[in-house]
Amino acid sequence: MDRDDSVVVVRPGWHPLFQILVSFPIACFTGALLTDIAYARSADMLWADFSAWLLAAGMVTGLLAGIAGLVDVVAKRRIWPLWQRLTLVIGGMLVLTLALFDNLVHSRDAWTSVVPAGLALSAITVFIMLVTAWLGAPKSYRRVVAVQQTGVRQ
Amino acid sequence: MIYAPAMRVFRPALATAAVLAIAGAAPDDFDVRTQIGPNPVLPAPQQYLLPPMHLASVVGWKAGETPKAGADLRVEALATGLEHPRSIYTLPNGDVLVVESRGPGIEPYSRPKNIVMNWVESIVTSSGQTTGSNRITLLRDTNGNGKPDLRTVFLDHLNSPFGVALVGNDLYVADTDAILRFPYTEGETSITAPGTVLTPLPGGPIDHHWTKSLVASEDGTKLYVGVGSNSNIMENGLGAELDRAAIWEVDRATGAHRIFASGLRNPNGLSWEPTSHALWTVVNERDELGPNLVPDYLTSVKDGGFYGWPYSYYGQHLDPRVQPQRPDLVAQAIVPDYALSSHVAPLGLAFDTGHGLPSRYAGGAFVGEHGSWNRQILNGYKVVFIPFKDGKPNGIAEDVVTGFLDGEGHARGRPVAVALDKTGALLIADDVGNAVWRVTSASQVQATITPP
Numbered sequence: 001m002d003r004d005d006s007v008v009v010v011r012p013g014w015h016p017l018f019q020i021l022v023s024f025p026i027a028c029f030t031g032a033l034l035t036d037i038a039y040a041r042s043a044d045m046l047w048a049d050f051s052a053w054l055l056a057a058g059m060v061t062g063l064l065a066g067i068a069g070l071v072d073v074v075a076k077r078r079i080w081p082l083w084q085r086l087t088l089v090i091g092g093m094l095v096l097t098l099a100l101f102d103n104l105v106h107s108r109d110a111w112t113s114v115v116p117a118g119l120a121l122s123a124i125t126v127f128i129m130l131v132t133a134w135l136g137a138p139k140s141y142r143r144v145v146a147v148q149q150t151g152v153r154q
Numbered sequence: 155m156i157y158a159p160a161m162r163v164f165r166p167a168l169a170t171a172a173v174l175a176i177a178g179a180a181p182d183d184f185d186v187r188t189q190i191g192p193n194p195v196l197p198a199p200q201q202y203l204l205p206p207m208h209l210a211s212v213v214g215w216k217a218g219e220t221p222k223a224g225a226d227l228r229v230e231a232l233a234t235g236l237e238h239p240r241s242i243y244t245l246p247n248g249d250v251l252v253v254e255s256r257g258p259g260i261e262p263y264s265r266p267k268n269i270v271m272n273w274v275e276s277i278v279t280s281s282g283q284t285t286g287s288n289r290i291t292l293l294r295d296t297n298g299n300g301k302p303d304l305r306t307v308f309l310d311h312l313n314s315p316f317g318v319a320l321v322g323n324d325l326y327v328a329d330t331d332a333i334l335r336f337p338y339t340e341g342e343t344s345i346t347a348p349g350t351v352l353t354p355l356p357g358g359p360i361d362h363h364w365t366k367s368l369v370a371s372e373d374g375t376k377l378y379v380g381v382g383s384n385s386n387i388m389e390n391g392l393g394a395e396l397d398r399a400a401i402w403e404v405d406r407a408t409g410a411h412r413i414f415a416s417g418l419r420n421p422n423g424l425s426w427e428p429t430s431h432a433l434w435t436v437v438n439e440r441d442e443l444g445p446n447l448v449p450d451y452l453t454s455v456k457d458g459g460f461y462g463w464p465y466s467y468y469g470q471h472l473d474p475r476v477q478p479q480r481p482d483l484v485a486q487a488i489v490p491d492y493a494l495s496s497h498v499a500p501l502g503l504a505f506d507t508g509h510g511l512p513s514r515y516a517g518g519a520f521v522g523e524h525g526s527w528n529r530q531i532l533n534g535y536k537v538v539f540i541p542f543k544d545g546k547p548n549g550i551a552e553d554v555v556t557g558f559l560d561g562e563g564h565a566r567g568r569p570v571a572v573a574l575d576k577t578g579a580l581l582i583a584d585d586v587g588n589a590v591w592r593v594t595s596a597s598q599v600q601a602t603i604t605p606p
Binding site for chain 1: 270385389390474475
């Protein structure tokens with residue numbers, strides 16, 4: 001965490017907008033998986049309604065984060081390995097595509113708005129989101145720090 | 155309620171179909187006539203990412219335009235310029251009450267879909283943004299020429315009214331949340347006395363299906379009220395459905411009620427069949443299982459009968475969207491008498507008990523079909539006739555009054571309730587065209603318009 005902070009400090013003008021925005025879809029889609037599970041176990045529509053709102057909010061904030069992420073990917077291309085940028089772009093698009101379908105499935109009424117297709121989509125969305133985050137964004141920050149420090153020494 | 159772990163109830167086939175099926179992907183070459191009559195063809199249920207939707211945008215009636223009817227009938231406007239007329243009642247002296255009514259509009263946005271659907275609905279119903287609705291207008295034809303020459307506001311400031319029934323000097327109006335009783339004297343053109351609540355009805359919260367159809371028993375001791383469900387298919391939870399999707403029997407003396415029949419998603423047009431004296435109704439069935447499910451229907455109503463909603467349709471066809479299921483209730487579910495085909499949205503029913511129409515209609519049923527939204531090819535938007543014999547439907551439904559859609563599929567109007575006037579002419583409430591249409595025998599009209 002110290003290193004992440006140091007990046008922001010040593011490169012003024014690099015606002016962590018993407019990092020701020022992307023926390024919303026991460027929380028929303030993870031929350032939707034949990035409320036989907038709660039609905040599948042209880043058949044209480046309250047949980048399915050929560051899922052529908054979380055997925056809608058995740059979709060909107062996810063699109064905003066996606067725009068910010070694309071700007072970052074282009075702006076930081078010299079210090080951010082291509083394969084990680086690709087991971088982030090492809091993973092992000094996959095997550096938003098799955099979430100779009102998940103939103104549509106959740107617009108059905110009652111049981112089949114969640115079980116089984118909605119629940120499955122929510123689970124896959126969260127899984128791909130975690131893989132993308134693991135391979136894409138966090139590691140890149142370590143690389144950013146390394147590049148910076150090298151640059152300072154030279 | 156103890157609830158079995160739901161994950162066991164996976165339906166892989168349905169899930170696959172659900173993910174793959176996209177709205178409108180398959181051409182709809184289904185013959186809707188196979189869903190008219192006692193044994194409708196029921197395709198497998200489909201679920202969609204986007205349900206098929208086709209909305210008839212409203213263009214209204216141009217001057218001089220009327221609905222069309224067969225050669226033996228004639229259609230004229232009884233009244234125009236009304237505010238969302240939905241229901242009609244003929245008083246013993248021939249005065250016609252037109253119930254102008256708007257939905258309560260209190261359904262909460264419990265999820266994002268409600269916001270979208272609310273917007274969709276605002277396109278297909280001329281919502282009558284004016285303030286004049288939720289009242290009853292009286293029309294009187296003093297010289298018998300078929301054109302009312304007196305028009306008054308009979309009752310005002312009602313709460314989404316629909317059904318009306320007169321027993322003696324007691325006039326009952328079914329608001330969306332209560333049956334009200336008003337004192338009525340024959341010949342009155344306006345009632346200012348406050349109404350008395352006979353029986354509260356399930357209204358808000360939500361109030362998804364808000365029209366409360368009303369009919370008095372032939373001996374006048376009971377009232378029967380249609381109370382529609384509070385959802386399409388239980389998406390607002392079981393608690394929201396208490397005493398709904400049912401026909402209530404209300405004791406006129408005490409206001410006490412019991413459930414007369416249940417499992418009727420949205421029953422309207424409660425009427426007595428003239429030969430068997432059985433109670434009949436038309437019912438709006440569930441949406442979003444495909445363009446050809448579930449057929450709406452016309453049925454006799456058995457005391458204590460259960461007709462499937464929400465658990466099943468047409469007897470024992472399970473609805474995959476309802477959990478937990480109730481096999482005990484499904485086992486008892488009665489198959490309705492007569493399917494009208496899918497999504498036609500029947501809201502009006504009247505038996506031809508008069509002598510104003512050609513004799514081939516005698517004893518049969520007229521049904522007002524408000525029209526579809528949940529299929530690509532529009533269905534309904536017309537008044538159909540179902541011949542009856544010995545108290546049962548006898549033959550295929552035929553179109554009687556059409557022309558509510560123009561050539562491009564825009565809605566000039568949409569029929570709702572149907573009723574007979576004192577002369578036996580058929581009246582049709584048109585809540586989008588804001589008119590009441592009067593259908594008479596073509597030959598008889600010639601006679602009545604002859605100057606005296």
